[in-house]
Amino acid sequence: MREFTTPAPAGPPAAGGLADSLYDTAERSPALVQLTRRADRARRAATGDAWQDITAADFRDQVLALAKGLLTRGVRYGDRVALMSRTRYEWTLFDYALWSIGAISVPVYPTAAAEQVRWILAETQAVACLVEDEDHAMTVGAVCDALPDLTGIWQLDRDCVEAIVEDGHGVPDSLVHRQRLGVTTDTVATVVYTSGTTGRPKGCLITHGALAAAADALLDGWGEALRDTGGHPPCTVLFLPLAHVYGRMVQIASIRGGFRIGHVAEVSTDALLPALAALRPTFLLVVPYVLDKVFQQTRRTAEEAGRGELLEQARQVAVDWAAAREQRTFGHGPGPGTALRLRHLAYERTVYQRLRTVFGGRVRALMCGGSTLDRELGLFFAGIGFQLFEGYGLTETSAAVTGNPPGRSKIGSVGRPVPGATVAIADDGEVWVRGPGVFGGYLNHPRCTAESLFEGWFGTGDLGSLDEDGYLTITGRKKDIIVTSSGKNLAPAALEVRVESHPLVSQCLVVGDDRPYVAALITLDPAALAHWLKRRGRGQADPWTVLADEDLHAEVQRAVAAANTAVSRAESIRAFRLLPREFGVEQGLMTPSLKLRRAAIVEYYAADIEELYAP
Structure with missing residues (x-):
């Protein structure tokens, strides 16, 4: 077994829980701007500002107030609370409030179907679920009968944060701090479910120490590189799902490192570009x-x-x-x-x-x-x-x-x-x-x-x-290795990426298990296809009609031929099928983190695959 190690940074390992760094920073640098959130209607009307800065002291106070309200609502040390929301300020607020009392957060993708929600909430025995809007509330409500441990559904667009904070007004700060000081590096901080590309997702038990170590490794190895060369305070815009561990780790590293965070709920140009222009992130x-x-x-x-x-x-x-x-x-x-x-x-x-x-x-x-x-x-x-x-x-x-x-x-x-x-x-x-x-x-x-x-x-x-x-x-x-009927083994990922590098191609899935040769299912980028048609003086048409176009087929054939130059003939794509729409999460063909569910796609397009191998 060949291996390589990067030495750990000098100094003692992290101790305590993830929330401790928040309180330490607020004590040490209370005026440091830690987050920038969307301004509420009143502030926008009064000042015209679309964004509002939150200092370390402000954030600590908001986290502490929410933590006291959670205790009043019956959330106890070790309880699990589900967070079903897009990426937004309140997600970070709830994360740190739950960690302040030793509770465990359970991320749920906002696009999850009712059966997925039922499975996650039932297996984790979640006592409550934070949701973003009425649609999410209805999804959770549809499976409530199968969730005997669930005692509350809190809805962000119905001012649940203010209501929970109001409930906790009589709780002393010391009660929260006693809970927080009981958290160790071995305490479970979150249960994050895998993407489930090959079956039912499994909940990963991730401790405070593991997340702290991952965040500190990022800061130790890349902290200086994330700072702006012009001397501006380090800042990032989180727009990837906080239900995924990738986004959560950067959230934690930013809080621990004193970086500023802004949140954007959608990965769309209309939502993202104005936020980037306003917040001007450094990484x-x-x-x-x-x-x-x-x-x-x-x-x-x-x-x-x-x-x-x-x-x-x-x-x-x-x-x-x-x-x-x-x-x-x-x-x-x-x-x-x-x-x-x-x-x-x-x-x-x-x-x-x-x-x-x-x-x-x-x-x-x-x-x-x-x-x-x-x-x-x-x-x-x-x-x-x-x-x-x-x-x-x-x-x-x-x-x-x-x-x-x-x-x-x-x-x-x-x-x-x-x-x-x-x-x-x-x-x-x-x-x-x-x-x-x-x-x-x-x-x-x-x-x-x-x-x-x-x-x-x-x-x-x-x-x-x-x-x-x-x-x-x-x-x-x-698990993705393809073995053709001649016994040739190949990993499809590299070939797929090369095909997808063509401007017209959105997705490529290589098939060929127990088949005489390798073939592919290919989807096209709708915006790129519209642009391609426009440049040829043609308007939009029925997808099936467009896909039969000889010029379009020849263009994609060139992308396939270019990809094939990187592999042997036995590994090359001999035939492909253009599909009328992209693989989507809603069809169950992609995970919420945008990974292809290969088995599901092969089953869904079984007839198309058979045609690829027809005599």
Whole structure:
């Protein structure tokens, strides 16, 4: 077994619970702005401000008041409370209020179906559920009869925070502090459910110590890189789901590190761009999907303005420049040549600077994870002036367990182990990890826990390789390996990512188990398809009619052919099927964290797959 370790930072490990850092910061720096939230109607009417700053002292007082109200509502040390909401300020408020009294938060995706909600709330024996609106309340209410432990549903758009705080007015602060001081690093902080790509999701028991270790590893390894070079206080905008451990870890790291946080509930340009312009973050956490959408929208806008060729030239220069710098960093080349440097400087003034303003103008660091990032897309964003830190982690590792270190990124890899972690590659290629961020096991699933954890090691189920510098590259999932009828084994992820790099393609799923050759199901990006049709002087048409278009089929065929150049003929895609709509969460074909449910897709499109292999 090949392994690589990054030493833990010097100093004593974290002690106590996650809420302690909040109270410590408020005592030490009460005026520090910790959060910026959407202003309420009264404030907007009085001042015209859309956002309101919350200092460390203000946040502590609000958390303390809510914690006292939760005690009055019957929430006790060790009780589990579900949070079913999009990403918003109140999520962070409830997290820290629950942790202040030793209670356990249970994230539930706001898009979860009633049966998923019933399963999670029943298994965790949740005593209450925070919901965002009437739709969520109805979803929970539909399964209440099967939840004997559930005593309350609290609705944010019905001012539940104010009502709970009002209930706690007579409770002394000391009662909350006694509960808080009883929390240790071994106390469970949250039960986060896995995405469930291959079956029913399992609840991961994640302790205060594991989340603190993951957050502190981020601060220790990347803290300085997340600060703005112009001296502005570090700030981020959280727009990815806080129901996912990735977003929660950055939330915790920001509170512990004194960074400012703003929340945006939707990953849409209408919601996100005004927030980025107003808050001007210094770093962002993103998934490859977001970077791809930003670039494709930029490409379409440029083409509509007649500047498509200019953007393509600037893109290629950025990619070449970033690749040359990376080669120099690792001693494999001299770096960008004079001509390349001059061209890059010219595009910096005319193209790259404008592209960076899309993110607010101050962002210098992008932390990317969640799925595989196309190397050329990563090089592009590195080449236009961002520090791109691609990392890797799972719910079971409290988010990131590897990351590309500042100044030494290998784009296309997911970096080296974070401080205090070890990564190993087993004989069959599976990635095993060890470190303080590894979870404590699955709730009510001792057999699954025993199969996944061994003497401190966690078997991730992912396949990967370690290079001579300790950088990890993920090549696929063990469960996703395709074995053709001729006995050829292949991991489909890399091939899929290459096909998806084409502007028209939204998703690609490779199939071929027990089949004579490899084939693919491909969906198209609706906005890209509309743009493609418009540039050819054609309006929108019935999806099935468009998909039969010979020119469109030929365009996608070129994307498939380009992807096939990276693999052997036995591994290449021989046939593909264009589908009339994207795989979606609502169909049960994707997880809430936007991962494909392969088995569900294969079953759903069984007839289409059969046609791919028809004589």
